[in-house]
Amino acid sequence: MIGIDGWTFRLTLVKTTPLLFAALGGLHSERAGIANIALEGMMLTSAFFSVVGSYFTGSATIGVLLGVASAAGLGFLLGFLSDKARGDQIVIGVAINLLALGLTGYLLETIFGHPGNTPPVSKLPEIYIPILDKWEYGFVFSGHHPLVYIAFLLVPLVHFELYHTPWGLRLRSIGEDPKVADSLGVNVLKMRLCATTISGILAGLGGAALSLGELSLFAERMTAGRGYLALAALIFGKWTPTGVLLTTLFFGFVDAWQEALQSQFMEIPSEFFTMLPYLFSLIVLVVFVKQIKPPSSIGKPFVKSK
Amino acid sequence: MLGEDFSEVALHFDKIQSEEFFREVGALRKLLLLLLALVAVLVFPKYFVVMVTDTAGLGDKSFNDSVWAGIQKAVKDFGIEARVIQSMEMADYVPNLEEAVKSGADLVVAVGFLIRDSVEQVAKKYPNAKFVMIDAVVDQPNVMSMVFREQEIGFVTGVLAALVSKTQKIGWVGGMFIPPVERFEVGYRAGAEFVNVNFGRHVKVLISYVGSFENVPKAKSLALQQFAQGADIVFAGGGKNTLGIFEAAKEYSMRYEKKDGIRRFAIGVDQDQDWLQPGYILTSAMKRVDVAVYSAIKDLVEGKWKGGIHSLGLAGNYLSLSPMKYTRQFVPKETLEIVNKVASMIKDGKLYVPVPLPKTRDELKKFNAPKVEF
Amino acid sequence: MKREFAYSAISVALGLLLGAAFLMLTGKDPLSTYRWMFYGAWGKPSFIAETMTRTTPLIFTGLALMMGFRAGVFNIGAEGQLLMGGITAAVIGIYVHLPFPIHPLLALVTAALVGGALGYIPGVLKVKRGLNEVVVTILMNYVAIYFTNYLVRGPLKSGYLPRTAPIAESAQIPIIFPGTRLHAGFVLAIFLAVILKTVIDKSTWGYELKATGYNPFASLFGGIKTSKMVVLAMTFSGALAAAAGAVEILGLHHRFYGQFSPGYGFDGIMVALIGRNDPIGVIFAAMLLATLRTGAGLVQLRAGVSKEIIWVIQALIILFVSISQIYDMWFRKRGEQF
Structure with missing residues (x-):
C-alpha cells in the first residue's frame, strides 16, 4: 500500500509501546474491578518524574525507577481511595488526571526554573540485536530502547499471569464477583490494592517510554491523550492481553501510516489524516465488534460483609 | 489590606x-x-x-x-x-x-x-x-x-536547505496550520523552487503537520518518517515540537550516517536553537520578536511610541539565520555566498519588488521563481 | 441531599486548605493568592458579571454529564458534542437569515439536535451491542476535534485566521448587563437547571432515570425499560453539551474558533461530581470553578503565582469530593445527634 515501508512498521512498534504499557496497566486494575481512567495522569506523572530522576542522577535507569514509583503511588492512591474511602472510581480517576496536569506543570516551573519543558537529560540506551542487523529490514525490530522490548514481552507474561497462575485466577474472580471470592477466603481489598499499584507501575513505564525512551525531555501535557486512547484500546481489546496487543498495534499502525501519507498528499489538509486513526478505530469497533462484556464488579467499591 | x-x-x-x-x-x-x-x-x-x-x-x-x-x-x-x-x-x-x-x-x-x-x-x-x-x-x-514577513526567512532557509541537501529532498514538519506558520512553509517551498530554477536541481519538499504545538513524540515520528522517505533536512515549524524533530535528526544520523555518509539535519525556528542538538541543527530561522518588543518599549520610554502597523523582515535583522556555530563545515563557502546574496537581494527589495514572495499556499501556486545571475 | 452538599462544601474547604499548604511549601503567600482570586471573581459588579459569563458553559456541560451519571452512563464525549454544537450554531448563525428571536433559537435547537444525535449513537451502541460508551465517545471526541479544525482551516475559514466568519447580529444571544459580556445564555442555563431539578425530583421519568443508574437489574424487574432510559439519558446529555457550545458561540465569541473550548466538556465531569449530580448543585459547582478561573488573572498579575496552581486546587477539591463517603462514616460514628 502507499506510504508503507520498513519505517512505518518500526514506528508502529514505537507508537504502540506507551499505549500497550498503559493498556496492560489498565487491564490489571479493571480486571480486579476498579475502573481506571487515571491512566493518562499516571503516564504524565511518570514521564515527568523520570526526567527529574535522570536530571539529578544522570542515570536514565534511576529516572525510570523514580517515574514508575511516582505512578505506582498514584495507582496505590486510586486503590486506596476506591476501597478504603469507598470513593467513586471515576471521580478519583478524574482527580488524579487533574492533579497530574497541575503538579507536573507547577513543579516543572519550580524545579527547572522555567515553564514548558525540561532541558535534555540522559535517555535510555538503544539496544541492537546483532543477528537482525544483517537483514535488510532488521531495523524494524532492532535498535529500540529497552522499554519497547519489555512492553511486547509483557504480553505473554501477563497472559500467563492472568490465566495460568492462582493469583490471576483470583484477580479475575474478584473482578467478576468479589463477594464470592471473599467467601472463598481471598483477601479482596489487598488484592485490589496490589492490582491498582501494578496498574500504576505499568502505566508509569509507558510514560517513561515517552519521555526517556522516545525523547530525552519532558514537555507539558506531552502524553496528549494517550492514556485515554489506551483505555479505549483496553475496552476494545475486551480486557485480554492479546486483545489489547492487537488493538494497540492496530492503532499504532494506522497512526504511523497516516503520518507517512501526510507528507505525500500535502494538498489535503493534515487534519484529515490526523483524524484517520480515530475514525478507523470507530468504524472497526462499530462494524466488527459484536459484544463486549466488562468485568461485572467494575466501578463498585468493595465492602466486606460482616 | x-x-x-x-x-x-x-x-x-x-x-x-x-x-x-x-x-x-x-x-x-x-x-x-x-x-x-x-x-x-x-x-x-x-x-x-x-x-x-x-x-x-x-x-x-x-x-x-x-x-x-x-x-x-x-x-x-x-x-x-x-x-x-x-x-x-x-x-x-x-x-x-x-x-x-x-x-x-x-x-x-x-x-x-x-x-x-x-x-x-x-x-x-x-x-x-x-x-x-x-x-x-x-x-x-x-x-x-x-x-x-516569515516568508522572507523561510525563503532564505529553503534556498540553503535545497542547496545543501544531498538527497534532493527536504522536509517541513509544522505545528498547526496558522498564518505565521503558513508563511514560513510557503517561503521555504518557494526557496526550494528558486534553487530548482536557478541551479538545475530537482529538490522536492515534503510537508507534514503535527496538529498541535506540544505533541513532542508525534513531531519526532513525523520527522523520522520524512527522513525515511529520503529527506535529509527537516525544518521544524514551531512550538515545543521542535525538540522532537531535533532528536529525530540526531537519531537518524546516528543510524545511517556511517552507512551512506549523509548527515541528517533539522532546522530550528524562532530562536537560535542550534545549541540544543549541536551538529544536527543546520541553522535556525530566527524571528526576533524579542527585538521587536524591546524596540516598542524603548519607544515608550523615550516618548516616541505611536500606534500603527510594523511589518518586519530581513531588513533590520528582525528575521535572520543563526550563525551556524556547529555546522559550518557542512556548508560549502559558495553556498553560503549564494544564501547571503539572496538575503541581501530580499533586503534591498530586488527579489521582493519584481516578484513578491508568496505568503499563502494559493499564492505559492502562482509563484514563478525568478531567474537570477549568480 | 442536604448532607451531600455539606460534604461538597467540606471538600472545597479542605481542597483550598491543602492548596494553601502547597503554596506555602513552594514559597508563595496563600492568603494574598486567595484574596486576589476572590477579589478577581467577586470584588466588583463587572467581575461578578465575568464570573457568571464563565459559569454558563460549565452549567450546561455539568448538566450534560449529570444526565449521564444519573442513568449510570459516562458521557466522556461531551467535548466533541460541544464542538459540533458550536460549529452547527455558527453555520446557522452565518448562512441562515432570520429575524432576531427566531435566529438564535433555531441555531440553538439545531445544535442541540446534532448533539442529541451524537449522544444517541453511543447510547444505542451500548444497549444494542454492549459497546462501552466511554471508548466510543473518546474516539468520537478526537474525530470532532480534527473535523472542526479542518472546517475552520478549509471550507469555513474567514480571513486569514482559523475561524469562521462572524455570525449575523440577529443570531447573537443578547447581553443582559450592558458594559459586560454577560449574556442571556446564563439565564437559560439557570432556567434549564431548575426545570431539570423539577423533572428529576417530581416526575416518574426522573425516578426511572435514577433507578436505572442505581440498579439496572432491579429496575428491569421493576418494569422500567432501562435500555430506553440509557439511550434517552445519552441523547439529552449530548444535546445539553452541544447547547453549551452553541451558547458560547452565539452569546460570547460570535464566531467559531477552532480552540474556543479549553475542555468545558471534560470540566463537566468535575462540575457534575462536585454538584452531587443535582441540577442546583451543578449551578454552585460551576460557579466555584468559574471563580477559580476568573480569579486566575489577578492571581497571576497581583500575587505573582503561576496559573498551574488553579489546576492543583481543582484536583485537590475533586479528590476530597471523591472520598466523601469517609465524611459520611465519620458523621455516623459521631452518633445521630444532629
Whole structure:
C-alpha cells in the first residue's frame, strides 16, 4: 500500500509501546474491578518524574525507577481511595488526571526554573540485536530502547499471569464477583490494592517510554491523550492481553501510516489524516465488534460483609 | 489590606484599587495619599508593562518565551516593571487584557494571532491605553501591530536547505496550520523552487503537520518518517515540537550516517536553537520578536511610541539565520555566498519588488521563481 | 441531599486548605493568592458579571454529564458534542437569515439536535451491542476535534485566521448587563437547571432515570425499560453539551474558533461530581470553578503565582469530593445527634 515501508512498521512498534504499557496497566486494575481512567495522569506523572530522576542522577535507569514509583503511588492512591474511602472510581480517576496536569506543570516551573519543558537529560540506551542487523529490514525490530522490548514481552507474561497462575485466577474472580471470592477466603481489598499499584507501575513505564525512551525531555501535557486512547484500546481489546496487543498495534499502525501519507498528499489538509486513526478505530469497533462484556464488579467499591 | 496595597497604588496609579480606597478613607487622608503618590511617581517614574499570552503560554520555546525575554531585557535596561498574565482559555483573553489595562499598565503586550480579535475589542473600549500586538494586525490608533514577513526567512532557509541537501529532498514538519506558520512553509517551498530554477536541481519538499504545538513524540515520528522517505533536512515549524524533530535528526544520523555518509539535519525556528542538538541543527530561522518588543518599549520610554502597523523582515535583522556555530563545515563557502546574496537581494527589495514572495499556499501556486545571475 | 452538599462544601474547604499548604511549601503567600482570586471573581459588579459569563458553559456541560451519571452512563464525549454544537450554531448563525428571536433559537435547537444525535449513537451502541460508551465517545471526541479544525482551516475559514466568519447580529444571544459580556445564555442555563431539578425530583421519568443508574437489574424487574432510559439519558446529555457550545458561540465569541473550548466538556465531569449530580448543585459547582478561573488573572498579575496552581486546587477539591463517603462514616460514628 502507499506510504508503507520498513519505517512505518518500526514506528508502529514505537507508537504502540506507551499505549500497550498503559493498556496492560489498565487491564490489571479493571480486571480486579476498579475502573481506571487515571491512566493518562499516571503516564504524565511518570514521564515527568523520570526526567527529574535522570536530571539529578544522570542515570536514565534511576529516572525510570523514580517515574514508575511516582505512578505506582498514584495507582496505590486510586486503590486506596476506591476501597478504603469507598470513593467513586471515576471521580478519583478524574482527580488524579487533574492533579497530574497541575503538579507536573507547577513543579516543572519550580524545579527547572522555567515553564514548558525540561532541558535534555540522559535517555535510555538503544539496544541492537546483532543477528537482525544483517537483514535488510532488521531495523524494524532492532535498535529500540529497552522499554519497547519489555512492553511486547509483557504480553505473554501477563497472559500467563492472568490465566495460568492462582493469583490471576483470583484477580479475575474478584473482578467478576468479589463477594464470592471473599467467601472463598481471598483477601479482596489487598488484592485490589496490589492490582491498582501494578496498574500504576505499568502505566508509569509507558510514560517513561515517552519521555526517556522516545525523547530525552519532558514537555507539558506531552502524553496528549494517550492514556485515554489506551483505555479505549483496553475496552476494545475486551480486557485480554492479546486483545489489547492487537488493538494497540492496530492503532499504532494506522497512526504511523497516516503520518507517512501526510507528507505525500500535502494538498489535503493534515487534519484529515490526523483524524484517520480515530475514525478507523470507530468504524472497526462499530462494524466488527459484536459484544463486549466488562468485568461485572467494575466501578463498585468493595465492602466486606460482616 | 490597605497598607499592603499602598505601594502598588502609588506606583501604578491603580485605578480600581484607588477608587475603592478613596471611598473608604476620609478627605484629608485622601489628599495626603494623593501627594504621596505624586511624590512616588516623581521620584520613581517607572513604566509598567503587562504581557498577556495566548493559551500556549510561556515555555513554548517559541514566541511567547521570546517576547518575555525581550521584556526582561527592557526591565534591565530601562528599569521598568513587568508582569505576565498567561491565558488559560480563549474566554480569558478579554478580561485579562482589561485587567492589564486597569492595573495601570503603560503598555499591554498581547502575543499570538488568536488573541487578535480580543485586542481589537479591548483597544476600542479603552482608547487611551496602549497596546502592542505581536504576530497579527489590529487596525486601531492605540495599537502597535508587529507582524513579520516569515516568508522572507523561510525563503532564505529553503534556498540553503535545497542547496545543501544531498538527497534532493527536504522536509517541513509544522505545528498547526496558522498564518505565521503558513508563511514560513510557503517561503521555504518557494526557496526550494528558486534553487530548482536557478541551479538545475530537482529538490522536492515534503510537508507534514503535527496538529498541535506540544505533541513532542508525534513531531519526532513525523520527522523520522520524512527522513525515511529520503529527506535529509527537516525544518521544524514551531512550538515545543521542535525538540522532537531535533532528536529525530540526531537519531537518524546516528543510524545511517556511517552507512551512506549523509548527515541528517533539522532546522530550528524562532530562536537560535542550534545549541540544543549541536551538529544536527543546520541553522535556525530566527524571528526576533524579542527585538521587536524591546524596540516598542524603548519607544515608550523615550516618548516616541505611536500606534500603527510594523511589518518586519530581513531588513533590520528582525528575521535572520543563526550563525551556524556547529555546522559550518557542512556548508560549502559558495553556498553560503549564494544564501547571503539572496538575503541581501530580499533586503534591498530586488527579489521582493519584481516578484513578491508568496505568503499563502494559493499564492505559492502562482509563484514563478525568478531567474537570477549568480 | 442536604448532607451531600455539606460534604461538597467540606471538600472545597479542605481542597483550598491543602492548596494553601502547597503554596506555602513552594514559597508563595496563600492568603494574598486567595484574596486576589476572590477579589478577581467577586470584588466588583463587572467581575461578578465575568464570573457568571464563565459559569454558563460549565452549567450546561455539568448538566450534560449529570444526565449521564444519573442513568449510570459516562458521557466522556461531551467535548466533541460541544464542538459540533458550536460549529452547527455558527453555520446557522452565518448562512441562515432570520429575524432576531427566531435566529438564535433555531441555531440553538439545531445544535442541540446534532448533539442529541451524537449522544444517541453511543447510547444505542451500548444497549444494542454492549459497546462501552466511554471508548466510543473518546474516539468520537478526537474525530470532532480534527473535523472542526479542518472546517475552520478549509471550507469555513474567514480571513486569514482559523475561524469562521462572524455570525449575523440577529443570531447573537443578547447581553443582559450592558458594559459586560454577560449574556442571556446564563439565564437559560439557570432556567434549564431548575426545570431539570423539577423533572428529576417530581416526575416518574426522573425516578426511572435514577433507578436505572442505581440498579439496572432491579429496575428491569421493576418494569422500567432501562435500555430506553440509557439511550434517552445519552441523547439529552449530548444535546445539553452541544447547547453549551452553541451558547458560547452565539452569546460570547460570535464566531467559531477552532480552540474556543479549553475542555468545558471534560470540566463537566468535575462540575457534575462536585454538584452531587443535582441540577442546583451543578449551578454552585460551576460557579466555584468559574471563580477559580476568573480569579486566575489577578492571581497571576497581583500575587505573582503561576496559573498551574488553579489546576492543583481543582484536583485537590475533586479528590476530597471523591472520598466523601469517609465524611459520611465519620458523621455516623459521631452518633445521630444532629
